[in-house]
Amino acid sequence: MKKQHDVIIVGGGVIGSSIAFQLSKRHYRVLVVEKGTVAQKASSAAAGMLGAQNELEKDCTLFPIALKSRAMFPGLAEELKFLSNIDIELIQSGILRVVQTEQEVAHLQSVAAYQQNEGESVEWLSKEQVKAKEPQISQSIIGGLYMPNDGQVSPPLLTKALAQSAVNLGAEILEFTEVIDFLHENGHISGVRTGTDNFYAEKVIVAGGAWSKQILENLELSIDAYPVKGECFSVRTRGPIIKSSIFSTGAYIVPKSGDRLIVGATERSHTFDESVQLSGLLQLMMNAIQIIPALKQAKWEKTWAGIRPQTGDGLPYLGEHPRIKGLFIATGHYRNGILLAPITGLLMADLLERKESVNHPFRIDRLSREVNL
Structure with a gap:
């Protein structure tokens, strides 16, 4: 049939x-x-x-x-x-983007000004304010951009x-x-x-x-379009050590239920190889510990890689x-x-249903060099 x-x-x-x-x-x-x-x-x-x-x-x-x-x-x-009776574990505790150099400070302050002009909630935090929000943050962090409306799910x-x-x-x-x-x-x-x-x-x-x-x-x-591999790892801690998801140029650290933290992610372009390399993990670990020194005492859980589609x-x-x-x-x-x-x-x-315009910016033939017709 x-x-x-x-x-x-x-x-x-x-x-x-x-x-x-x-x-x-x-x-x-x-x-x-x-x-x-x-x-x-x-x-x-x-x-x-x-x-x-x-x-x-x-x-x-x-x-x-x-x-x-x-x-x-x-x-x-x-x-x-x-x-579905499935809880997607939506957590709206914000994202804290931390910086360690004056150059990063200038960049993120300009980002904050732009987003505030767009009507978005965003706050530039001094070193002391970052430490007050997340006490486990390293002393090497000199400021951060806090975006309370960003969050996370599973x-x-x-x-x-x-x-x-x-x-x-x-x-x-x-x-x-x-x-x-x-x-x-x-x-x-x-x-x-x-x-x-x-x-x-x-x-x-x-x-x-x-x-x-x-x-x-x-x-x-x-x-x-091309594939980009991202390697991550997870650890468990004795009780929660951060509330917000923390993002930096070298790593992100995302708190999950059960005192679990996900740390990521490397970027390796043009590969479908889903294996995890020690070199990538080592750099992630060093970057994460530089942000949250208490991670040295965390217990190892697992590692994995995902292949992301970039254009x-x-x-x-x-x-x-x-x-x-x-x-x-x-x-x-x-x-x-x-x-x-x-x-x-x-x-x-x-x-x-032909309700959306075909001239939106994501159309397939938006640039002749991108699509071989």
Whole structure:
């Protein structure tokens, strides 16, 4: 029997799951096809910071939608808890971005001024104020930018909650099923081919993270995207030692439940190798201890790596294939996939329904040098 759906989503990470959730809410018959398991790869490797102000400083195209996406999380957390009974562990305790040089001070003070002019809550803290907020901070820290509205979630739980909520609203998920080709004729998508079967839909969305470029090569579409490996590790402490997520140029430290801290992340471009190298971990450890000396007494837990999708201009690709109608792409979120997942789900659902302008800044053909047409 012909397996017909309204929409097929290739990829069961946080982006694919968010799109599935939004489309299921609009009563679409959705099928998610995932070659591994839901919430795998980068969606499970991320620390989960919602750094709309921390990551996207000023004059950034992503800044407005990042703020909108961050604002969606409180309501989304309640909705997902109701639908899936999964707590995404939303914590809104702010992000503290610390500095150790006068050059960094000047830069972050300019960032603070810009964001204050934009109406965002942000506060420059002196060395003494940083120490008062986080007593375990090193004496080498000479100041910091505190962004109280930035926060964090558990990326695996967020992804699983989105996927389970979509299923509870009628979506189907096929795990351990790899898409090996696309079905299309006369310039219109008609489905996907897996290793075992064909599945049909008038709309298909590629949301394969760092692997999206490889998936799209079957359709002679080459996007300017590449993988970036990020290595992290986690430790446990005897009681909480920090309240805020702490970010610096050399490392970030994110407090989780159970007195657990995640420390990350290295950056190694153009590799899909998910192994962890000692050199990267050593530098992370040294940087983290320089910020929080008490980490010397922490107990080791584990280490891992995630492969993040970066693009040539740093903006994600959200839009329709330039030649094949009904085929959409949602990839290239790099370090902000967790933060941008809610707004991406909405944008892609609107694009499918032709409610969103095709001239938005994330369209697939935005620069001729980025897309080989």
